[in-house]
Structures are given as structure tokens and as C-alpha cells.
Amino acid sequence: MLSFSLGPLSLSIGHLLLITAFALALLVGGVLGRRYQLPVAGSVADIFLATMICARLGFVIGYFEHYRHDLFGILDIRDGGFDVIWGLAGAVGFTAFLLWRRKLVRRPLAIASITGLLFWGGTAGTIALIEQQARGIPPVTLTALNGDTIAVNQIAQGQPMVINLWATWCPPCIREMPVLDVAQNRYPGVTFVFANQREQAETIRAFLDKQNLKLNNLYRDSQADLARAVGSQGLPTTLFYNAKGQLMDTHMGELSNATLAKGLKKIIPGQP
Structure with a gap:
């Protein structure tokens, strides 16, 4: 938990x-x-x-x-x-x-x-x-905005992965989004995954347009299966997995550039 x-x-x-x-x-x-x-x-x-x-x-x-x-x-x-x-x-x-x-x-x-x-x-x-004893990526399926589904452990393709659990109604989620938006382009060797919790595709699209965000690997966790699997009871929650799919760090609450750097340091080899 x-x-x-x-x-x-x-x-x-x-x-x-x-x-x-x-x-x-x-x-x-x-x-x-x-x-x-x-x-x-x-x-x-x-x-x-x-x-x-x-x-x-x-x-x-x-x-x-x-x-x-x-x-x-x-x-x-x-x-x-x-x-x-x-x-x-x-x-x-x-x-x-x-x-x-x-x-x-x-x-x-x-x-x-x-x-x-x-x-x-x-x-x-x-x-x-x-x-x-339970640090692997959960066997959970997420849904893209176009309706396609994919297993979480198939998204990163051998890269370190950062999974952000969020929702459009969550103020700290909104505040941290620009940090993650910049990071996904700054660290091409890391797969950033945005797992929206229990919201409809139309709501998510409207939010992205309003905030002028372009998020890669954006999916819906429509029944909060991923949140349950990792034991998250609050938003936002960010999970840091290394290239082997092992959970190395977690962060609950708003991310800053500093706390994001702390998590990335544990999953990127040689990261200062």
C-alpha cells in the first residue's frame, strides 16, 4: 500500500x-x-x-x-x-x-x-x-482515448518508466502537469505514462485543450485497476520503474522539478 x-x-x-x-x-x-x-x-x-x-x-x-x-x-x-x-x-x-x-x-x-x-x-x-516482494509492474490493462487497450508492462519496451496517476479535478495534478510535460521531452530514454483515473475521454480531451498540453502515452484507468494494484488511495501518485520493471520509488502528492529529479535518479543509470 x-x-x-x-x-x-x-x-x-x-x-x-x-x-x-x-x-x-x-x-x-x-x-x-x-x-x-x-x-x-x-x-x-x-x-x-x-x-x-x-x-x-x-x-x-x-x-x-x-x-x-x-x-x-x-x-x-x-x-x-x-x-x-x-x-x-x-x-x-x-x-x-x-x-x-x-x-x-x-x-x-x-x-x-x-x-x-x-x-x-x-x-x-x-x-x-x-x-x-511485490515491486513488478502490475498485470493491468489501460485504455487509450481512441479505445485501444494495452497492458502496462508492454508500454515501456525495456525503458525506465514513470507512471503518473491523475485526474482533471485534482488541483495538485494540474499544478504538476507542466513539470511532467517538459520532462517527457527532456528525457527521451524514459517512458512517461499518464494514467487518468475514472474519467471519460471527452473530459480528458477538453482538459488537454484548455491546459495546452500534449501528453505522450495517455491512457484511461477507467476502473482504477492500476491504482488498486499499486495500493494508491490518493492523487496524484507517481511511480518510478527501472528498465527491468522494478518499482524503485513512489511519490504521492504534487511533483516539483526537484522531487521528479529524485525519482529519476533511482531509475536512470548514471543520472547525477
């Missing part, structure tokens, strides 16, 4: 695990804080904030060329650009700093922080192991 849906709210599994780990650390910190009569929850929140800042900073530094001409984009975290290693380093470093400076809360804060970290690491690792 790539994402989780609760009513109109959809979250990637990665984000859901992170929020759950933070909530668990807050809960443990609150319980221990009452026991020791000490304010612990605030310190846990400080650690979470420092983690997010470091993770974002690390990602921006790594892909700064894509933000150079759009400095406002650095603050636009809707693209989901975070670096896990930088985030972990920030969490460990700032936790160590707080444990050193705030001696009174040292024990409960350490317990709360370790609880959240172990939960996140354990669940994320388990999910990663499970996903490794």
Missing part, C-alpha cells in the same frame, strides 16, 4: 508513519511528564520540528539546482521534498542537545524519543521488506 485515505484526506504511508511516531512520542512524553511533574511534550515537539527542518534543508541542498530560479519553492513543502538521512541526523543531534541542556527532563524525554524512533524505524523497515 502506497497511501492511506481517511475521508477527503489522503496521506502517503511514509507520512502516516511519521505522524503516528510523533503522536506516540507525544503520548509517552505526556504520560511521563505527568508522572515526573515535568513538561516533556514541548521538547518532543521541538525535536519533531528540528527533524523536519533538517530533512527539508538536506533535500534542498542536494537538489538546489532545481530551486535556484524559484527560491520560494524552497518553502513550498507541498512537493514532499525531504531527505531521510538529514532528518535522522537532525533528530539525533537535537535530541542529544536537549538531553544535555534540559537535565530535569532527560529520562522521560529520552524514553519518549526512543519510543517514537523505534516505532518509525520498525514499521518503515517492515513495510519496505514487504514491498520488495
Whole structure:
């Protein structure tokens, strides 16, 4: 499963695990804080904030060329650009700093922080192991706007492939389309596939005309079979497959040039 849906709210599994780990650390910190009569929850929140800042900073530094001409984009975290290693380093470093400076809360804060970290690491690792067993391209058939059908695994013909699940009513899908439109021409060695979810051909054509888009490999996933097969509960969702048909990365939410480059780096040999 790539994402989780609760009513109109959809979250990637990665984000859901992170929020759950933070909530668990807050809960443990609150319980221990009452026991020791000490304010612990605030310190846990400080650690979470420092983690997010470091993770974002690390990602921006790594892909700064894509933000150079759009400095406002650095603050636009809707693209989901975070670096896990930088985030972990920030969490460990700032936790160590707080444990050193705030001696009174040292024990409960350490317990709360370790609880959240172990939960996140354990669940994320388990999910990663499970996903490794099902990383191939799903045996799903898509329909072209003219009515022709094709199996997803026959589209790329041995090339790396990027599959974008989208819909015309989805605002982040609309915002990211220019990025993907440019990319499909910039990377001729990658097959970009646009799988529209549950919409009629007339609706899609009208959208393309209005947005002045020419999308290659545009298909209808009329019953959302592909979305179900990959475990996507929200849009947009982008899947990155290497030339062997193995799923190497996923991204739920709006793509920026930087987050697209991150995914392409995992499927294009030698991509800087």
C-alpha cells in the first residue's frame, strides 16, 4: 500500500508513519511528564520540528539546482521534498542537545524519543521488506482515448518508466502537469505514462485543450485497476520503474522539478 485515505484526506504511508511516531512520542512524553511533574511534550515537539527542518534543508541542498530560479519553492513543502538521512541526523543531534541542556527532563524525554524512533524505524523497515516482494509492474490493462487497450508492462519496451496517476479535478495534478510535460521531452530514454483515473475521454480531451498540453502515452484507468494494484488511495501518485520493471520509488502528492529529479535518479543509470 502506497497511501492511506481517511475521508477527503489522503496521506502517503511514509507520512502516516511519521505522524503516528510523533503522536506516540507525544503520548509517552505526556504520560511521563505527568508522572515526573515535568513538561516533556514541548521538547518532543521541538525535536519533531528540528527533524523536519533538517530533512527539508538536506533535500534542498542536494537538489538546489532545481530551486535556484524559484527560491520560494524552497518553502513550498507541498512537493514532499525531504531527505531521510538529514532528518535522522537532525533528530539525533537535537535530541542529544536537549538531553544535555534540559537535565530535569532527560529520562522521560529520552524514553519518549526512543519510543517514537523505534516505532518509525520498525514499521518503515517492515513495510519496505514487504514491498520488495511485490515491486513488478502490475498485470493491468489501460485504455487509450481512441479505445485501444494495452497492458502496462508492454508500454515501456525495456525503458525506465514513470507512471503518473491523475485526474482533471485534482488541483495538485494540474499544478504538476507542466513539470511532467517538459520532462517527457527532456528525457527521451524514459517512458512517461499518464494514467487518468475514472474519467471519460471527452473530459480528458477538453482538459488537454484548455491546459495546452500534449501528453505522450495517455491512457484511461477507467476502473482504477492500476491504482488498486499499486495500493494508491490518493492523487496524484507517481511511480518510478527501472528498465527491468522494478518499482524503485513512489511519490504521492504534487511533483516539483526537484522531487521528479529524485525519482529519476533511482531509475536512470548514471543520472547525477
